[in-house]
Each structure stands twice: as structure tokens, then as C-alpha cells.
Amino acid sequence: MTTTNNKPRLKKMVVNDIVSMKNKEKISVITSYDYWSAKICDNSGIDIILVGDSGGMVMLGYNSTVPVNMKEMLIFSKAVSLGTKRSLIVSDMPFGSYQVGIKHAVRNAIRFIKTGSDAVKLEGGIEIIDRIKAIKEVGIPVMGHIGLKPQTTKLWEGYRVQGNTAIGGSQLLKEAIELEKAGVFAIVLEMVTSEVADLISRNVKIPTIGIGSGPHCDGQVLVLHDMLNLYDNIKPRFVKTYTNLSETILNSIHNYITDVKTGKFPEDRHSYKIEDKEFERLVKMIKTLRKKLS
Numbered sequence: 001m002t003t004t005n006n007k008p009r010l011k012k013m014v015v016n017d018i019v020s021m022k023n024k025e026k027i028s029v030i031t032s033y034d035y036w037s038a039k040i041c042d043n044s045g046i047d048i049i050l051v052g053d054s055g056g057m058v059m060l061g062y063n064s065t066v067p068v069n070m071k072e073m074l075i076f077s078k079a080v081s082l083g084t085k086r087s088l089i090v091s092d093m094p095f096g097s098y099q100v101g102i103k104h105a106v107r108n109a110i111r112f113i114k115t116g117s118d119a120v121k122l123e124g125g126i127e128i129i130d131r132i133k134a135i136k137e138v139g140i141p142v143m144g145h146i147g148l149k150p151q152t153t154k155l156w157e158g159y160r161v162q163g164n165t166a167i168g169g170s171q172l173l174k175e176a177i178e179l180e181k182a183g184v185f186a187i188v189l190e191m192v193t194s195e196v197a198d199l200i201s202r203n204v205k206i207p208t209i210g211i212g213s214g215p216h217c218d219g220q221v222l223v224l225h226d227m228l229n230l231y232d233n234i235k236p237r238f239v240k241t242y243t244n245l246s247e248t249i250l251n252s253i254h255n256y257i258t259d260v261k262t263g264k265f266p267e268d269r270h271s272y273k274i275e276d277k278e279f280e281r282l283v284k285m286i287k288t289l290r291k292k293l294s
């Protein structure tokens with residue numbers, strides 16, 4: 001069903017494939033917001049591509065996930081769906097797209113499915129259960145997201161570890177159980193202490209996807225730009241970088257500038273040729289034209 005040896009998967013992932021991976025195989029999730037990176041992610045054999053609202057920060061330069069809107073998220077989602085053949089695509093519903101009311105939330109969720117996404121993700125717990133149920137009722141799979149909720153946590157307490165007290169931990173467990181009852185197919189746990197993430201993972205039947213929540217979650221998600229070192233405005237401790245693409249890109253552009261300034265680029269192999277005979281004709285034509293004009 002999935003690939004553990006980094007080969008492109010053969011068949012399109014569906015939500016039930018993800019659910020059935022619990023306790024069998026860890027689920028790999030990565031963000032993408034555009035056609036070319038989605039194509040690479042899809043070819044890597046990743047299980048889920050998340051069109052995260054983090055795209056507002058890493059693609060558009062906003063200083064949090066709050067400003068990104070439906071129009072921008074729909075463009076990201078469309079581009080990702082055009083570049084994806086096999087991974088499951090989950091799109092983040094941005095702040096403001098599901099808070100106002102049930103109808104509004106359902107309408108916006110449908111807009112994501114129309115772009116080619118397979119599911120939507122909503123940040124929140126008990127306070128948004130009615131919207132999760134309503135979206136699921138029209139047939140759209142929903143992924144939950146609790147712990148640090150960047151759309152709103154920032155407004156109240158800033159970016160902080162969640163579930164580091166008995167009360168906090170029990171509240172998170174309660175929320176996870178309520179989300180499961182409401183019908184979400186998986187839950188993102190963001191910046192939750194390892195112990196509490198483990199407790200939640202063992203007490204729900206659906207997969208948990210951790211980000212900064214330790215090794216016991218059923219899967220892991222990272223922001224593509226963080227793991228490639230393409231975004232250095234915020235670098236949380238939980239990010240593992242696998243390469244330094246910023247440096248590679250910078251060096252490549254420096255080399256390009258040098259080649260342009262020194263005439264090393266373009267070479268003959270980068271240029272197009274007119275046939276000698278045609279060029280001679282052209283020179284003659286210009287000579288005749290010049291005579292006529294003088």
C-alpha cells in the first residue's frame with residue numbers, strides 16, 4: 001500500500017489507507033503549496049501532502065498563519081493537486097473560513113474539495129465540533145489539529161509547549177476523544193509533550209500526526225521549507241533540517257551572476273542558430289535596404 005523504500009507509490013492514497021496504518025506503519029506527512037514541490041513530494045512516496053496555512057508564512061511572507069485567506073489557500077491547493085497523483089492531499093482551512101458558522105464552514109470545505117484536495121484540516125477542539133460534524137456529513141474527510149494551534153494560541157499565550165501540566169494533558173486527551181467521536185480521521189498534535197502525545201495516541205483509534213510532539217505519535221509532519229532550510233524567520237527546536245537549500249540556491253545564483261558578467265553564459269549550446277545560407281541572405285537584404293534608405 002505504501003512505500004517504505006522511497007519509491008513512488010503505485011496507487012492513489014485514500015483516507016482509509018491512512019487510518020489502517022495505525023499501529024502498523026508510521027505515517028509520513030510533509031507540507032507543499034505549489035505544483036513543482038508537490039510533484040517532488042508525490043514522487044518521494046510521502047503518504048500525505050498537507051497544504052498547510054504555514055504557506056501564508058513561507059510562501060507569502062506573512063508573520064503568522066493568521067492573515068492567509070481562502071483565495072490564497074485555494075491557489076496553493078489547486079497547484080498541489082495538479083502536481084500530485086498518489087499522495088493524499090489535505091488542505092488547511094485558514095483562520096476565518098470556519099469560525100463564523102456551520103454553513104460558511106461547509107461551503108469553504110467544499111471549495112477545497114473542488115480544487116482536488118482529498119480532505120480538510122481544522123484547528124481546534126470541542127469548540128468546533130459542530131463544524132467538523134457538518135463538514136463530515138456532506139462527505140468530506142476532516143483532519144483535526146490540537147495542542148499548539150498557531151491560528152489562535154498565539155493571540156492568547158504565544159507559541160508554547162502544550163500538555164505540560166496534568167490539567168492541560170487531560171484537557172488535550174478529552175479534546176482528542178471528542179474529535180474522534182465527531183468523526184475526524186486523524187489528529188495533528190502540535191508541540192504537545194511526548195508523554196501526553198503518547199497517552200493520546202494510545203487512547204484513540206485514529207492516527208495521531210505529531211509535530212514537535214515526540215516519537216510516539218502514529219505519524220510525523222514537517223514544513224517542507226523548514227526541513228530544507230528555506231525559511232529561517234522562525235526555527236522551532238523540533239525541526240530537523242535535511243539539507244541547506246538556501247545556501248545551494250544562493251551559491252547557484254552567485255555562479256550565474258558571475259557567468260553573466262564574465263560572458264561564460266550563455267554558451268553555444270544554450271543558443272539557437274540560423275542556417276549560414278539564410279544568414280547570408282539576410283545580410284544581403286539589409287545591405288539592399290540600407291542603400292535604398294540612404
Ligand code: KIV
Pocket residue numbers: 031050051052053054055092188190211221223
Ligand atoms: O500549516 C501547517 O504547516 C500545519 C502543520 C504545522 C501541521 O498545520
